[in-house]
Amino acid sequence: MKKAVSILCPEKWKVNRQVKEFLTPDFVYLPISKEAKMLTKKRNVYKGDALYEYQKKTYYSPISGKIEKIVSLKQGEKENYFLKILNDFQENDHYQGVEHTTVMLTNDLKERIRNYHHHFFEDLKNCDTLVLFGLEKEPFLASQSILQEHHMDEICLFLDTLASCYHIDHIFLYFQENDQESIEAAEKILNVYPKMQMILLPPYVPYGNRSFFRQTFLSHDRAFLLSSYEVFDAFYELIKLRKKDFLYLTITGDSVKNPQVVKVKIGTVLEDVIKHCVSCKKNKMTILKNGLLAGEVVEENLVLTEDVHGIFLMKTKEIKEEKCIFCGKCNAVCPVGCNPYKMVQTKGKFHDSRCISCGLCSYVCPSHISILEKGDEK
Amino acid sequence: MMKTWVHLSYDSKRTKKILLFFLFLLFGYGFYKNGLSYFFFKMMSFSDALKPLWFVLIGIFCSAVSFLLFRKKDFYSLLIEGILVGLLPPPSFPLHWFFIYTFFFLLLARFWERKTSLIPMMLFYKVGLIGFTSLFQIGLQNVIEQTTPYYYGTIDVVLGRGLGGVGTTSIFLVVLLFGFLGSDFYYKKEISISAFFSYTFLFFLFFFLHPESYLLQDYFNPSFFFTIVLFLPRNASSPATKMAGLFYGVGVGILSYFLIHCFSIQEGAYLSLFLIYFLFLLLHFLWLLRQKKNVK
Numbered sequence: 182m183k184k185a186v187s188i189l190c191p192e193k194w195k196v197n198r199q200v201k202e203f204l205t206p207d208f209v210y211l212p213i214s215k216e217a218k219m220l221t222k223k224r225n226v227y228k229g230d231a232l233y234e235y236q237k238k239t240y241y242s243p244i245s246g247k248i249e250k251i252v253s254l255k256q257g258e259k260e261n262y263f264l265k266i267l268n269d270f271q272e273n274d275h276y277q278g279v280e281h282t283t284v285m286l287t288n289d290l291k292e293r294i295r296n297y298h299h300h301f302f303e304d305l306k307n308c309d310t311l312v313l314f315g316l317e318k319e320p321f322l323a324s325q326s327i328l329q330e331h332h333m334d335e336i337c338l339f340l341d342t343l344a345s346c347y348h349i350d351h352i353f354l355y356f357q358e359n360d361q362e363s364i365e366a367a368e369k370i371l372n373v374y375p376k377m378q379m380i381l382l383p384p385y386v387p388y389g390n391r392s393f394f395r396q397t398f399l400s401h402d403r404a405f406l407l408s409s410y411e412v413f414d415a416f417y418e419l420i421k422l423r424k425k426d427f428l429y430l431t432i433t434g435d436s437v438k439n440p441q442v443v444k445v446k447i448g449t450v451l452e453d454v455i456k457h458c459v460s461c462k463k464n465k466m467t468i469l470k471n472g473l474l475a476g477e478v479v480e481e482n483l484v485l486t487e488d489v490h491g492i493f494l495m496k497t498k499e500i501k502e503e504k505c506i507f508c509g510k511c512n513a514v515c516p517v518g519c520n521p522y523k524m525v526q527t528k529g530k531f532h533d534s535r536c537i538s539c540g541l542c543s544y545v546c547p548s549h550i551s552i553l554e555k556g557d558e559k
Numbered sequence: 560m561m562k563t564w565v566h567l568s569y570d571s572k573r574t575k576k577i578l579l580f581f582l583f584l585l586f587g588y589g590f591y592k593n594g595l596s597y598f599f600f601k602m603m604s605f606s607d608a609l610k611p612l613w614f615v616l617i618g619i620f621c622s623a624v625s626f627l628l629f630r631k632k633d634f635y636s637l638l639i640e641g642i643l644v645g646l647l648p649p650p651s652f653p654l655h656w657f658f659i660y661t662f663f664f665l666l667l668a669r670f671w672e673r674k675t676s677l678i679p680m681m682l683f684y685k686v687g688l689i690g691f692t693s694l695f696q697i698g699l700q701n702v703i704e705q706t707t708p709y710y711y712g713t714i715d716v717v718l719g720r721g722l723g724g725v726g727t728t729s730i731f732l733v734v735l736l737f738g739f740l741g742s743d744f745y746y747k748k749e750i751s752i753s754a755f756f757s758y759t760f761l762f763f764l765f766f767f768l769h770p771e772s773y774l775l776q777d778y779f780n781p782s783f784f785f786t787i788v789l790f791l792p793r794n795a796s797s798p799a800t801k802m803a804g805l806f807y808g809v810g811v812g813i814l815s816y817f818l819i820h821c822f823s824i825q826e827g828a829y830l831s832l833f834l835i836y837f838l839f840l841l842l843h844f845l846w847l848l849r850q851k852k853n854v855k
């Protein structure tokens with residue numbers, strides 16, 4: 182077993198699991214660039230309409246409304262471009278999906294999976310085990326857990342159907358021991374799926390890191406790993422025949438009075454979500470995206486995309502870096518055997534390719550040296 | 560850019576408090592062993608019995624002056640340094656020389672500290688003291704032990720009757736201190752343990768090969784235990800990587816064994832740490848040079 186560290190989420194940062202919805206922003210913004218290939222000429226779009234292709238990805242409108250213009254937003258040092266869409270609040274779409282309320286759906290889903298050309302389905306042909314990766318990346322996040330709690334039946338149905346399409350005999354669901362809600366949701370329906378088995382792991386960091394998990398817990402290459410996000414996205418796409426247009430977002434931190442999980446439209450600006458969904462303390466805040474161990478400092482004008490799972494509103498503090506005291510704890514704690522100490526000594530010029538950016542080295546460093554940033558400087 | 564916002568809360572005050580508490584105990588024992596016990600048996604005058612206390616008071620005074628002059632504000636560190644300095648000299652070390660040496664050394668140490676944290680000042684200080692004691696041929700016994708024949712058994716030695724600095728002889732207290740410090744995440748216990756095992760292995764190897772030349776109580780060398788618990792795992796002057804740390808510890812263990820038992824240097828552990836420290840410092844700089852060349 183590789184090394185791991187137990188870090189618990191402080192009680193005051195635990196989120197309210199009653200999901201708040203904010204699905205009616207005035208505008209949504211989709212990342213775009215000059216190279217994007219437009220797929221529509223219309224200015225009035227429906228929810229789910231394919232708008233453009235950019236970096237081999239098709240972008241769909243998460244709302245119905247009117248395409249306004251391309252705007253630039255200054256985010257940190259960078260200037261990013263977005264397609265701005267004005268919401269008409271009608272939620273019109275070309276809905277072709279089937280309501281997934283009965284088991285009859287299975288056959289329909291099977292058919293759709295067979296006809297569905299998605300890159301990861303190709304690899305499934307050589308696999309004999311499906312693995313659901315239901316662990317949070319950091320102990321402070323709850324978005325995946327909420328998704329599992331609310332959509333476990335869809336997740337399990339999809340996995341089971343996928344397994345029978347590709348003649349896979351084993352499905353393992355991995356959850357964190359302390360994620361009671363996901364566990365209970367799975368227990369309720371597991372007897373329906375004889376191929377499925379639940380495995381619980383202690384809530385250690387970096388078990389929620391995908392590549393670490395793969396190296397550590399998947400002993401053979403023929404296991405196929407899917408996160409709950411991926412399963413749910415694929416399920417949604419196959420049932421509704423369009424991309425999922427919302428995401429679950431954990432908003433927490435020591436500047437938030439009511440930490441909350443929020444269901445928001447993709448493309449919403451963070452500022453709007455904060456204004457509508459949480460109340461903040463009156464102090465200067467630093468906003469971090471997706472984690473406190475290895476998060477990214479962002480601004481209020483962040484546009485929420487599918488890869489944003491958590492927002493941390495933290496009291497601004499000066500993290501004073503002291504000189505390295507050669508304690509060696511960064512090396513001792515690194516779960517993949519990198520040499521972060523060497524990274525510090527060479528002022529970031531050396532970078533270990535095995536690094537999974539879990540942030541544990543910086544977390545234990547008594548001199549508060551941001552070793553992650555040193556790695557990034559390269 | 561990725562950032563780590565939360566950090567492991569490290570209560571350095573707790574560690575300092577533990578250290579301070581044990582230094583008080585060690586001082587208490589040293590005071591009893593080298594002064595009060597003889598005073599109670601009327602073998603020593605009261606003023607002579609106070610000598611260990613003077614060592615510590617001078618240590619604290621010199622430390623306070625150097626802290627004040629260099630505007631360093633850390634009350635716990637001041638006390639720790641002051642008491643530690645007072646525990647290190649042999650009991651019969653002349654007080655006036657102790658005062659002069661400590662005063663100037665600590666001023667110099669403060670000056671150096673601002674430039675680098677790499678130098679283990681207390682080790683340098685102790686090695687300087689050893690130099691003094693051998694130059695002026697000052698023994699490690701206290702004045703009574705120097706004039707009166709005595710014999711101590713193994714248990715006595717473990718409890719603190721062995722030879723060493725005025726307050727460094729209680730192996731029992733030092734081992735107890737290791738138990739407490741060992742729970743500190745930032746204490747490099749593996750270095751101490753590797754030194755301990757290599758020393759123990761060598762001692763018992765020769766002990767069983769030549770039982771006629773060794774006494775079991777020779778194993779309990781107070782300076783060795785004091786060194787490996789208080790000086791050896793110091794973060795700034797010991798290797799950062801685990802493997803290098805283990806070699807460091809083993810090196811100190813082996814060299815200590817030879818200096819103590821083959822060259823009969825009672826405080827050889829300090830000297831062996833001093834030598835191995837320089838060796839590793841050299842290796843560290845060579846490593847750093849190579850890394851810099853490699854990444855260019």
Ligand code: SF4
Pocket residue numbers: 514515516517518519520521535536537538539540541542543552553
């Ligand atoms: S070096 Fe990379 S993998 Fe290792 S602890 Fe640091 S961030 Fe994690």
Ligand code: SF4
Pocket residue numbers: 504505506507508509510511512521522525542545546547548549550799
């Ligand atoms: S944890 Fe920090 S202080 Fe300790 S060796 Fe690593 S970089 Fe240096």
